[in-house]
Amino acid sequence: MRRAPAGRAPVVVVGDALLDVDLVGTAHRLTPDAPVPVVEDVVRRERPGGAALAAVLAARAAGDREVVLVTPLDDDEGAARLRALLAGRVRLVAIPAHGGTPVKQRVRVGDQSVVRLDSGSPRVTLGALPEQAREVIAGAAAVLVADYGRGTTADPGVRAALQDAGGPLVWDPHPRGADPVPTARLVTPNGAEAARVAADAGWTSSGTGLHEVRTQAETLIRHWGVGAVAVTLGARGALLSYGEGTPVVVPAEPATGDPCGAGDAFAAAATVLLAGGAVTGEAVAGAVAAASAFVARGGAAAWDTTAATRPAPGDADAVLARVRAAGGTVVATGGCFDLLHPGHVATLRAARGLGDCLVVCINSDDSVRRLKGPTRPLVAAGDRARVLEALEFVDAVVVFEEDTPAQVLERVRPDIWAKGGDYAGAPLPEAEVLARWGGQPVVLPYLDGHSTTALVERSKSEDPAPPHAPRAQRGPLQQGRDRR
Template sequence: MGAPVVVVGDALLDADLRGRAGRLAPDAPVPVVDRISEVLRPGGAALAAALAAADGHDVVLVSAVVADEDGQRLADLVAGSGVRLVPVPRVGSTPIKRRVLAGGQPVVRLDSGTDGRIGELPDEVGLALAGAGAVLVSDYGRGLVEVPAVRAALERAAIRAPLVWDPHPCGPAPVAGARVVTPNAAEAAALVPEPTGESLAAVAARAAVLVARWRAHAVAVTLGSRGALLSQGGSSPSVIPAPPVRAADPCGAGDRFAAAVAGALASGAVTLEAVHAAVAAASAYVAAGGAAGLAREDRPAPGEPADPVERVRAAGGTVVATGGCFDLIHAGHVATLEAARSLGDCLVVCLNSDDSVRRLKGPQRPLVPAVDRARVLGALAPVDAVVVFEEDTPVEVLRRIRPDVWAKGGDYAGAELPEAALLREWGGQSVVLPYLDGRSTTGLVSAAAERSPLRPAP
């Protein structure tokens, strides 16, 4: 493990009050949320630090901490996430962000906490910044990064190590020399009102202005589902698109993005590589349920499509799954996927790994590696999630997902699907879908070989 990622900023205590809303109040048209349970997690800069630690980095968090009961709970959560806390003393009360969620959907947010005077910086702050592999400033507008001694220490750090600054509308401008500043589109528009609009041209113009204004090496404007725009001040910025994600709760996506940028830079990536990695990380984070997904004690194994399945189940919907090799995706595949998705409220594709395909199809297959097959499938409109499995059959992944419907296309008509008995264990149903005749990967390969100019003459 290399030099640590040092996160400097405002740590919050986040509380999700999760319940069920099945009716409206008799005295007002508002939902009644009952069966409430409270889940605590680190928030603000503490969330960014926890996410960087989850990526495998050694992480130090420098934050103002109030010596009250909630401050101790926050410190315990930080320690539990594998982050070393360097506390800066502060008077007041710990900032708490409480969200009320019904069926996984945020209903209202309740903020509390007061910001009092920040005490003297301990010597550990300077030592941590001097040894940082990268620095992430996670500003939540509560005053820590405005303290002159903190700002001076960050200015020195920006000379020695890549510094990422995640700004806040109520906070100060970044220190000069930041490697990447990461405002979202709304923050950039508030800072640079002209030109107006949300077009890429308008975002690019704002980003170029901010690069010059902040004397930063680069500005990465996050664009939500559109990905991010990276500008180094020139007229042709880079746009990194985000993969399609179906999600209802993007809370913490900005922290995930900034933490991934800092972690990648600490590992030696160049700026464009770091932003590419951050877009992918933020998209995966949102797809997995966002900050609420992190707090689940029953988090699934990596790659398991928890969020679409959980969201649909919470709403009483139908989960559909299908599976196959999907090597050289063709019109027959698309027809099967469209038909399967029409049977429910989300579709999970169980995808054979490369080794699994070789065992089933022979040593010359697959033609397309699993990572690319999964990416193409995930971009198709009917598909909500893709899970790669290593076995010859998807039995184990089906046991984890427990779909309501297992759908297969092909020539199974009149015969029981091999997975039918498994589906009956939890009351699921296996079905056969019509197959689009004349479309197959084998046929495509044969046709390509017939037309190849390198094919030997008869």
């Protein structure tokens, strides 16, 4: 089990743990007595559910930071199965409870659920909150409340501990659950939950689409007194509101698959990011990406697979391992990519067409200054990397500190090294390095009339601010509203 390094606070998940079971089979005929399918060759698959799934997903995202799950547990077979599933993944702090472990069984044929069978009491009877639970909540880097409506979040002892949480508090609500405590930094209802609670709080429909969601979020912030609300909208991403001003909408990457557990993936990712120092807007943006990747990997049914099976954008080592394992071709290109322009885009798109992945190697800020002069780069390396990673034909970005890409090429070892057409007819300085493993340098057609230097010259009259000058106003994803 991962333990927190000395002096490093854990992420804590508080809420209702469930045992989820998928009974997966095949169906080729209907029963003679009713129009229902006959499911055969059934395989039983168990996994943590509810707050237990959120804790496992948080542990996957948290790296070497410890994740602690505080949850009511009865003394029954379902609880024993949950303990076994969680062993080695998260640290469990159990609250004594009665009412049976809730078990949710889905009968599935292929990717479709036929029926769900629930057992266990819908409400839990809690004993006293252990002192150990109070301590881990008070000392947490961040706390996620994964409410599944069994009464845990209404318990006075639990609520008092959450009020005193040491780090940012994220609350994933439930229609049958308690209201979030006012100290919550972020509350993450889905669209249906937001509409239901907002209506109970006096909201009436005042529009359609995102305008309606915005007014719901603002109503919830006033009703609960919390810092921010992010309404998750499935394939449309999420809308983040701080209760005033223009909301932030974070679109989702297209993903197909079982959406079961996507809300837990969203809330867990947001909590881990807040624990690492992200502001609320950054945490929501990262959570949308994490939820999309979770669905694309197979959703809750694939909870036990490693994240490396589908590398996250920007994870160069995982991208290279995946492509090489499949016998694919690795393409790389390099440059400063300061002020991305159509010439860059055309070259990158063409380079990606030569193989099965494209890794872009970019000069660090110090490297650009040595090459281009003290006024460059105009855009810091981290921002340049994020812009490049957002392009659908870029699989990963690597920043290198040297004046030439020779060392980073040794790390990436591409099969093809692509350069823009301004090198046509000239020997590439990287050719000698590439020859060590049989890498092929190529030159791609250049889109004439575009260069960063020309853009800088044309913009000099506008006297742009230096790239690292403090901004007069922060963007909506970085607004200083994280006082809660």
